[in-house]
Amino acid sequence: MSVSINIENVIKKYDRTIIIPNLSLKIENGELFTLLGPSGCGKTTLLRMIAGFTSIEGGVIKFDDKVINHIPAHKRNIGMVFQNYAIFPHMTVKQNIEYGLKLRKIPKDEMSRKVDEILKLVKMESFKDRLPERLSGGQQQRVALARAIVIHPSVLLMDEPLSNLDAKLRIEMRSAIRDIQKEIGITTVYVTHDQEEALAISDRIAVIKDGIIQQVGKPKDIYTRPSNVFVSTFVGSSNLLWGIVKIDNGIKRLLFDDGFSIQMNKLSDEVKDNQRVIVSIRPEEFSVKDSGIKVKIKTSTFFGRYINYQIIPIESKIVNNQHYLEFTQDLGHVHEFFNEGDVIYLFPNPEKINVFTEDGEKNLIRDVKKNG
Amino acid sequence: MDKGKLKFDFWTIITILIASLFTVFLIYPLFSLFASSFKDPLTGAFTFNNFIRFFSKKYYYQGLINSFLVTTSVTILAILIGSSIAYIMNTYKIKGKNFLEILIIISMLSPPFIGAYSWILLCGRNGIITRFFLNYLGIKLPPIYGFVGIVLVLTLRLYTFIYLYVSGALKKIDVSLIEAAESLGSSPSKKVFTIVFPLILPTLLAGGLLVFMNALGDFGTPMLIGEGFIVMPVLIYSEFVSEVGGEANFAAALSTIMVLITLLLFIGQKYIINKKSFTMNSLRSMQPKEFKGLIGVFSYIFIYLVVFLSIIPHITVIYTSLLNTRGQIFTNEFSIKSYKLVFQKLGQAITNTYLYGFLAIVIIVFLGMFIAYISTRKRNILTSVIDTISMIPYIIPGSVLGIMLLLAFNKKPLILSGTSIIMIIAFVIRRLPYTLRSSAAILYQISESMEEASISLGCSPVKTFFKITAVMMLPGVFSGAILSWITVINELSASVILYTANTRTMSVSIYSEVIRASYGTAAALSTILTLTTIISLLIFFKLSGKKEISM
Numbered sequence: 001m002s003v004s005i006n007i008e009n010v011i012k013k014y015d016r017t018i019i020i021p022n023l024s025l026k027i028e029n030g031e032l033f034t035l036l037g038p039s040g041c042g043k044t045t046l047l048r049m050i051a052g053f054t055s056i057e058g059g060v061i062k063f064d065d066k067v068i069n070h071i072p073a074h075k076r077n078i079g080m081v082f083q084n085y086a087i088f089p090h091m092t093v094k095q096n097i098e099y100g101l102k103l104r105k106i107p108k109d110e111m112s113r114k115v116d117e118i119l120k121l122v123k124m125e126s127f128k129d130r131l132p133e134r135l136s137g138g139q140q141q142r143v144a145l146a147r148a149i150v151i152h153p154s155v156l157l158m159d160e161p162l163s164n165l166d167a168k169l170r171i172e173m174r175s176a177i178r179d180i181q182k183e184i185g186i187t188t189v190y191v192t193h194d195q196e197e198a199l200a201i202s203d204r205i206a207v208i209k210d211g212i213i214q215q216v217g218k219p220k221d222i223y224t225r226p227s228n229v230f231v232s233t234f235v236g237s238s239n240l241l242w243g244i245v246k247i248d249n250g251i252k253r254l255l256f257d258d259g260f261s262i263q264m265n266k267l268s269d270e271v272k273d274n275q276r277v278i279v280s281i282r283p284e285e286f287s288v289k290d291s292g293i294k295v296k297i298k299t300s301t302f303f304g305r306y307i308n309y310q311i312i313p314i315e316s317k318i319v320n321n322q323h324y325l326e327f328t329q330d331l332g333h334v335h336e337f338f339n340e341g342d343v344i345y346l347f348p349n350p351e352k353i354n355v356f357t358e359d360g361e362k363n364l365i366r367d368v369k370k371n372g
Numbered sequence: 373m374d375k376g377k378l379k380f381d382f383w384t385i386i387t388i389l390i391a392s393l394f395t396v397f398l399i400y401p402l403f404s405l406f407a408s409s410f411k412d413p414l415t416g417a418f419t420f421n422n423f424i425r426f427f428s429k430k431y432y433y434q435g436l437i438n439s440f441l442v443t444t445s446v447t448i449l450a451i452l453i454g455s456s457i458a459y460i461m462n463t464y465k466i467k468g469k470n471f472l473e474i475l476i477i478i479s480m481l482s483p484p485f486i487g488a489y490s491w492i493l494l495c496g497r498n499g500i501i502t503r504f505f506l507n508y509l510g511i512k513l514p515p516i517y518g519f520v521g522i523v524l525v526l527t528l529r530l531y532t533f534i535y536l537y538v539s540g541a542l543k544k545i546d547v548s549l550i551e552a553a554e555s556l557g558s559s560p561s562k563k564v565f566t567i568v569f570p571l572i573l574p575t576l577l578a579g580g581l582l583v584f585m586n587a588l589g590d591f592g593t594p595m596l597i598g599e600g601f602i603v604m605p606v607l608i609y610s611e612f613v614s615e616v617g618g619e620a621n622f623a624a625a626l627s628t629i630m631v632l633i634t635l636l637l638f639i640g641q642k643y644i645i646n647k648k649s650f651t652m653n654s655l656r657s658m659q660p661k662e663f664k665g666l667i668g669v670f671s672y673i674f675i676y677l678v679v680f681l682s683i684i685p686h687i688t689v690i691y692t693s694l695l696n697t698r699g700q701i702f703t704n705e706f707s708i709k710s711y712k713l714v715f716q717k718l719g720q721a722i723t724n725t726y727l728y729g730f731l732a733i734v735i736i737v738f739l740g741m742f743i744a745y746i747s748t749r750k751r752n753i754l755t756s757v758i759d760t761i762s763m764i765p766y767i768i769p770g771s772v773l774g775i776m777l778l779l780a781f782n783k784k785p786l787i788l789s790g791t792s793i794i795m796i797i798a799f800v801i802r803r804l805p806y807t808l809r810s811s812a813a814i815l816y817q818i819s820e821s822m823e824e825a826s827i828s829l830g831c832s833p834v835k836t837f838f839k840i841t842a843v844m845m846l847p848g849v850f851s852g853a854i855l856s857w858i859t860v861i862n863e864l865s866a867s868v869i870l871y872t873a874n875t876r877t878m879s880v881s882i883y884s885e886v887i888r889a890s891y892g893t894a895a896a897l898s899t900i901l902t903l904t905t906i907i908s909l910l911i912f913f914k915l916s917g918k919k920e921i922s923m
């Protein structure tokens with residue numbers, strides 16, 4: 001049976017370096033939960049702690065209410081899909097899939113029924129007797145998935161299972177994984193550093209940086225209401241501008257350096273008059289109006305469905321290391337296109353944009369959840 | 373067009389040249405051997421009598437049975453010992469691992485007859501240990517001669533091959549395979565049997581065959597320590613050497629039988645390996661873990677004991693070479709008398725060894741590179757045939773090769789018997805495969821686009837071979853050549869048949885000194901040979917920056 005995973009105050013150290021200082025997380029039964037973060041942030045480490053391949057230096061990990069810290073990997077009843085698939089090269093597709101079933105002493109007829117079922121599920125029926133050497137990357141991936149889920153594990157763990165595939169296959173396999181996961185309803189922890197993949201596949205996502213969870217939430221919440229500047233720039237891209245909060249008769253406005261200001265009803269009550277803030281605007285949250293932030297077009301790139309402009313604000317200041325801002329125009333809905341050197345006014349959508357404290361650590365929009 | 377033609381010409385010439393060399397020095401002698409085994413010694417007529425004689429006299433066919441007994445025992449023991457040590461050393465952190473590995477490599481590369489003769493010095497009738505047990509403890513040790521001694525000496529040397537092979541295979545297993553097995557519910561012992569063992573099985577078979585062939589073909593060990601326990605190479609040698617001429621045909625028949633057996637084994641192994649083959653490439657190999665508990669203690673004792681036992685011969689020869697001798701007996705004071713004697717009497721053996729070894733290795737390197745190149749890059753019928761023929765040395769035991777060459781070249785048109793040339797030819801044929809294999813292996817890793825890039829930049833194909841390909845091949849060639857070199861200077865079983873007073877090498881001299889019971893000079897020569905081996909190895913490690921040797 002599928003279980004929930006409770007991670008409580010978990011610590012990971014290699015010798016003296018602390019990789020995960022103190023991490024707590026609850027993964028619900030049956031959901032597809034993604035660990036997302038830049039390279040080296042500790043995603044694989046956390047996953048392998050759940051699997052039992054890496055020791056836990058502090059805290060507990062529970063499957064439902066059962067502490068599993070000291071249960072060896074082979075008794076945890078997990079299914080794991082490895083980045084390099086780890087298909088046993090000396091066994092055929094069928095033998096690979098049977099491997100876990102045999103260890104569980106499943107009777108012969110039931111075993112072959114299960115194997116056939118799962119092969120059908122991953123669309124690999126016709127490859128049953130092949131040796132893995134003669135399978136393509138995507139096919140090996142399916143075998144790895146089938147082998148992991150055929151044993152009906154309590155949880156399914158996947159470490160960047162798609163990173164060895166080409167772009168097109170990645171998208172195909174991503175929906176295959178999602179469909180299969182939903183069909184069998186198994187708790188799944190999925191590791192990736194590809195934010196687009198994470199958004200597309202997950203029920204919920206945990207964004208991790210340096211072993212610390214930055215935000216947990218549904219893909220849409222994470223994208224639209226990131227909890228801090230790191231999340232807003234790591235998941236999707238965001239333009240960061242300096243701004244100042246102005247409160248006048250209870251009406252909150254956001255003032256940019258060039259004098260342009262917009263009314264911001266969504267700002268939380270903790271903001272103060274004249275507070276310096278970071279404004280985070282996604283490229284698609286701008287529209288071209290008669291008034292707005294005054295910018296000059298640096299370059300424009302045509303992508304087919306949309307046009308991407310690199311722009312330089314004329315007076316407003318960009319936060320630290322961004323060299324230019326980005327603005328996209330959806331080709332289906334606009335009529336006017338711009339050329340390099342044009343000066344235009346961009347109007348940010350106050351319903352959509354996010355505002356962070358000066359240190360970038362906290363979202364000042366009302367009701368943003370760090371832990372959703 | 374012009375350049376294309378030049379390339380065709382150069383490699384065609386090389387191919388034809390190599391094909392002719394193989395025909396003259398390998399195929400023709402092999403057929404001379406077969407032909408002479410069917411010849412009546414007196415009349416020269418065609419006959420099966422030589423074979424009938426072998427299978428009808430117990431004294432003879434017992435040699436074959438003995439050979440099988442020894443070889444099978446050695447192979448099984450070597451596999452058990454070698455693979456357990458490899459498994460332990462690769463899964464657990466062992467203190468002194470680098471040091472142990474160097475000792476293992478040294479004992480692998482030194483000639484087995486030094487082992488035999490050291491064990492005689494230690495546990496023989498008059499041996500140090502035997503006397504110690506008898507005089508101080510009143511215990512009479514079982515004799516070391518015969519079956520036990522041969523198996524002991526050969527096992528202690530040949531497990532090292534298995535160790536190296538299996539270590540290499542274990543390093544190629546990606547940990548994710550093992551973790552996958554664990555994640556599917558496999559217990560630690562199960563995963564060894566269901567994953568690790570099947571994955572190293574092809575390697576184990578290849579290593580097992582190598583051990584088997586080595587044990588089967590070894591002449592020095594059973595000759596020195598076997599006494600009444602006669603095995604095939606000893607039989608062949610004594611039939612061929614003792615009663616000159618008359619028994620050559622019978623010896624040829626014995627040789628033919630041996631070649632047939634090794635050929636069968638070789639083909640059988642190829643067949644099994646082809647059926648079981650799969651490639652592994654490891655991203656993350658296994659990380660050695662800390663040892664815990666009693667098992668750890670036993671493993672340590674086991675490993676250190678085996679390695680110590682296998683290095684004992686070297687310690688013994690070096691130590692005894694520095695002792696004074698009175699007649700056949702070592703006395704208790706130190707002296708360099710043995711070395712003085714060696715340089716007076718046997719100086720030529722030393723220069724011969726280095727000279728022949730050097731010449732042989734130059735030829736081996738060129739042949740190895742060229743054959744590797746034509747058989748990987750210039751595939752056609754002729755090069756495939758050459759590729760196959762270059763496997764033959766694997767299945768020909770040293771003494772058989774010696775007899776082959778003598779039978780072929782002791783008469784016109786090409787009389788080579790008794791010359792240094794025939795010695796060098798034997799060395800080249802026996803030890804070419806090491807260099808050839810490693811050259812071919814590295815060629816597979818060098819992308820052909822390197823050569824194409826060079827040619828596209830205006831360098832002719834032949835020039836490209838020497839300027840680009842050959843240079844890039846060097847590390848691989850080098851690691852094979854070091855094996856060839858070390859095994860050339862230690863070669864005994866073919867040389868002992870081919871040598872004359874003027875062409876004797878160190879190995880041959882050690883052997884004959886031991887036979888004459890002048891243990892002092894034998895020890896001194898063995899020490900020189902062992903030190904040469906060790907120094908060659910150290911230079912190799914230094915230059916290649918590696919700490920291992922690839923087989």
Ligand SMILES: Nc1ncnc2c1ncn2[C@@H]1O[C@H](COP(=O)(O)OP(=O)(O)OP(=O)(O)O)[C@@H](O)[C@H]1O
Pocket residue numbers: 014019037038039040041042043044045046193
């Ligand atoms: N065996 C180890 N010993 C020491 N440090 C380690 C070890 N394994 C991982 N680390 C360190 O732990 C940190 C987290 O590694 P981890 O593999 O979990 O990263 P990741 O988030 O999976 O990154 P990627 O996206 O690149 O796979 C890294 O800084 C890494 O260097």
Ligand SMILES: [Mg+2]
Pocket residue numbers: 043044045159
């Ligand atoms: Mg990772």
